[in-house]
Amino acid sequence: MNERVQVGIIGLGTMGQGHIKTLLNDVPNCEVVAVCDTDEKRFKEAEGKGLLSEKMQRFSSYGKLIDSDLCKAVVVVTPHPFHPEISIYAFRKGLHVLSDKPIAITVSAADEMIREWKKTSLKFSTMYSMRTTSVNIAIKDFLLQGKLGDIRRVDMVCTKWLRTQRYYDEQTWRGTWKGEGAGLLLNQAPHNLDLLYWWFGPAEAVSAEVSKRFHNIETEDEVTANIRTRSGFPIRFYSTTGEAPGFDRVEIVGSKGTLIRDGRMAKVFTFLELEEEIEKTIYENENTMLDVAF
Template sequence: MLKIGLIGLGPIGSLHIDNLTSGAVKDAELSCVCDMRKVDNPKIADIPFYSDIDQMIKEGGADAIVIATPSFTHFELAKKCLLAGKNVLVEKPISLCTADAKKLEALAKDCGKICAVMLNQRTTPIYKRIKEMVSSGEIGKVNRVSWNMTNWFRPQIYFDMSAWRGLWKGEAGGVLINQAIHNIDAFAWIFGLPQSLRAWCKFGKYHNIEVEDEVTCYMEYPENMTATFITSSGEHPGSNRFEISGDKAYVVSEDGKLKIHKFVGGSLREFTLDTKYAFGTPETVETVEEFEGKGGQHAEVMNNFVSACLGKSKCDYDASQGVLSLTLANAMLLSSFKNSEIPVPFDDELYAKILAEKQASSELRKEVRKDFILDFKKSFR
């Protein structure tokens, strides 16, 4: 049985409490919790509560720590826990910049511990299916990818209710690092990293915030594959349309459905080069696959983490995986800062320096809105 300590009892922390106390996570128990304020939650009434992180790490008896605190705290807390000999599961993003993420990856190896990241969107059935189709070659050579992910709408009060949201000092980014990081992770998980990209970020276009709330990015991959990724937290109702153009099939993911157009002849390229018909098009067979539910999400990731900590399986969500999405998010911001195309991987230290300069001139909110209403059905996607 793995004893887990939880740092951060906000909305995400509450979700972890539910999973750990309901039996959704096997071979684990919640042994201690930590937050700056006492939280009235009957599910943790009999669980030791700490307001001091160092004290919890020392006295709480936890084998592993789950970090569910604001983004700007992730790196230092994960580092502290690893150095204390604890396995760690960090909420997304693993850190604010790739330089720090790679430090955590190296530190975990040096300490002989696991540092995992909550990449829960990888458990979504439709993304799993797309990953399978690309990896198996069912789609054939991928020529072009387009993901329009603009249904991450957030009103102004979402930012104003927290001291850290929407600020360089608090989040070190906006829609890329907070909301769409899930989609960016799925993108990198399925296709890997591009060799270069050019991004255009709009900062505070829809909200009174410092960071980006609209992004358009163009990417180039090896073997002439190209991709675009568009996201926004200021559009409504927005859309979530994911298109993949392959040599054997054309695939569209939208509204929980996967439309697959397979080329009867097998290869679009062969038809393109061989047909004698000036306006000819290849014959296709369309199938539609429908997906219900969101998969295992947070509980599935935590079950894998627990199993890995107990030596029963490999960790599928370790720090190296967390670096992927952060690389894309940081690269898009760096491209926009420099107003130019940049190679991937890019200069980690240059990005860290630019980010530090922005954070130096940024301050957390001294006053936050107290009149907000939380609708948890809309909080997690």
Template sequence: MLRIGLVGIGFMGRVHMLSFTDKPMIPNAYVKNGKLVAVCDIDSKKLEQAKKEIPSLEIFSDYKEMLASGKVDAVIIATPHYLHPLMGIEALKNKIPVLIEKPVGVFTKNVFELNEVASQNPDVVFGLLFNQRTNPFFVKAKEIIDNDGIGKLKRMNWMITNWYRPQKYYDNGSWRGTWAGEGGGVLMNQAPHQIDLWQWLCGMPTKVRAYCKFGKNRNVEVETDVTAYVEYPDGGSGVFVTSTHDAPGTNRLELIGNNGKIVIENEILSYKKLLVPENKLNETATANLMDPKNAPQFEEVIYTKKELGDIPWGVEHAITIENWINTIEGKEELIAPGIEGVKALELINSMLLSTFLDKEIELPIDSNKYYEELMKKCEKSEFKDTWRV
């Protein structure tokens, strides 16, 4: 059985750690096809607690020492965001398969370096914990889109404002809500899964204009409220709205093509397909709007958990970890290849850069310019640790 090492045993690291035991933090979130043999953290108290809970664990305070120990076959990285690319590069150079928590990094500049090392080591499995790619509703949406079920994308609207976080959430750690500690706010910490799904379903836009509100309704340095408009190369457009201070919030995704529409909200997926393709509609016949027969006709299919199945939060993490292990063993293909992580990160960076510079940003972004602007924020940040590199 594959010997797994884990770097970082904060909240999510602890979730992953206990998923390898018979007492996971999340009910039924078991990883059955690998064995956790080692953990690494700079906090000695966390290491002591881990050793009490799993006495067989090897413990390390230096991740490089763990990677060089010969005691792990593969490693999961669940440390602060800034460290993800550095630790990923070290693992790949040591020929050790690696699975990185979201986001893959804070700025594209060093994630491109990570991807370059990955390309030089193609036989070393590099995955990301984008566990929402296992969500049955988004899997179904992807299937419909890939089968040309909505046709050419015209419009994407996603309002996801149910990331409510009180001030106490930010006050629990000096690194939270800071440029030097987290490298961003709702885009970097809460919404990366949805931003990954956005590009996974729609592809990458070519232009971004965003309005990020920093510290809106919360005493933090970073963005807590975002509205972004994007344009796609084939003429489609999109709007993405997210926040951490709306209560109750909304999570509604609309994907509209020239031949159909998908809506996901409240654990329901509605798929409406035009019975007559848009390019064959008789526009003169629809002039009389009072006659329902003259309106475009469609058929609707409704999917719920009953039809698609239910994967509770936390169990998705375990499924993604098991997929990564099976990929290492040659049994499956990765749900979320590591090199794809830069796409979601580029969207995040472009939205922030658009606000920093107060202008529209063309993709691909200037990664050096983003890094320069981010470092200006970090220099003034209240968090003074050494994570940012």
């Protein structure tokens, strides 16, 4: 039997409560033994949802939780600016860390965080949960197998991040440079950008336009970007928190076919003669398309 890992949750907001629920219901080899928040109301909220048990120790200071020796790992789910200092303290005390994204709001803070981690043999990761969905894993495998041939272009539209003005008003740090570090690009869209990185590797060049069009906030709520990959093909990217109902769509066009993902469904349009160039196949036989669904 695998040894259970004792976990402490630092931050009991919406995401922190979500992590507790996931650990309780879906991760049997982990045990939530401690929780922390500076706001007493958060404990009552979590308790009212049945997420806290009498066995879970409660702390108002992350330092006291980490120093308690109750945990082998912590999940850091606080406002963004606090991720580095909490994670670094945990590393120095010998605890594994899962940090919510982003790990920091400045490059220098992120670099310091990574330097401290590299001094240890501990586990460290950030929460990019879209890598764990079956359709995105299938796309990754499909690309690794080269079934689309040479990639020609990618288009990604991710507008299912609708946020109302009330969302920003409920937490005063949201949508502010000091409290959040940025808006859409640092809070919601990193999930989508991480998928692009995971599927296609680092970018060679990026040009982008960001704007604040839909909310009364300091930071951006819309981004349009043109990305040139190191392999040479272009990626067009659009995202916003001001559109309803919103879409989550990706088109990946290659020399042997096209993959289209719409939400959690994906279809692959390939050519019967996979070795032929797309242009030749189109002109010689328009009926050779196959529709294959995952």
